[in-house]
Amino acid sequence: MLEFTFQTKIKAPARDIWNMYADFDKRRQWETDLEYIKLDGLFSTGTFGVMKLADQPEMVYTLTSVIPYSQYWDRTEIPHTGIAICFGHEFTPDDNGTLLKVSAKLEKSTGEITDQDILFLSNIFSDTPQSILAIKKLVEI
Template identity: 55%
Template sequence: MTEFSFQTEINASPEKIWEMYANVTNRFKWEFDLEQISLEGEFVTGSSGQIKLGGQPEMTFTLTSVIPHKEFWDRTVVPDAGIAVCFGHTLTKNGDKTLIKHIAKMEKMDGELSEEDIMLLSQIFQDTPQAILAIKKVVEAE
């Protein structure tokens, strides 16, 4: 299994940060290449939605695990690529601060991950530190 992760501390509670996720329209504040996002139903395990990032086709994502104020995972199947990208988002209370961490993993439908697959995952992940720092900036300014 190959994964990438980035974490930092934010001067805010997990409950305050959680709103950046649970209200999917807040994603425009931290996902800079986001063109469109929608969620069918509540922000709970099993819900699905649509996401469109710049230069990419519209894709369906599924919330595979949601533990309010602690973590959630989503899974997006990349059309015609035979892969799925899974992102984890965790919040760990640390005194008056919260450790925020995003994790990216790739699943291949057939066979082993290749070097090209790993490089694709690194490209997908490359703006994650910028996204987390944007969350930090927005949440700490409120």
């Protein structure tokens, strides 16, 4: 497994940050390459969805763990590669705000992690700090 992580403190309650993720209309305010995102049910563990990012094919994802206002993880399998990308979002109360930690993991069903895998995940994760700082700007009090 391979993992990248970014975290920062946001001067806002976890509920306000959570809503930037769970309310898909608000997601477009900070996820600039998002064309659409849909869920086949509630924002809860086990729910499947589809998303479309600019210049990318539609992708199916699963919410693998959802604990409201605390954390959620999603998993997207990359077709025909034996690779899955998992994104985690953890919300930890902190003095006058919330520590937001976002992680991206690459899981590979066979073989060793290669330099190409590292660059692939790095590219996927590259806009994460910018997105989190956009959320911060939108919700800070």
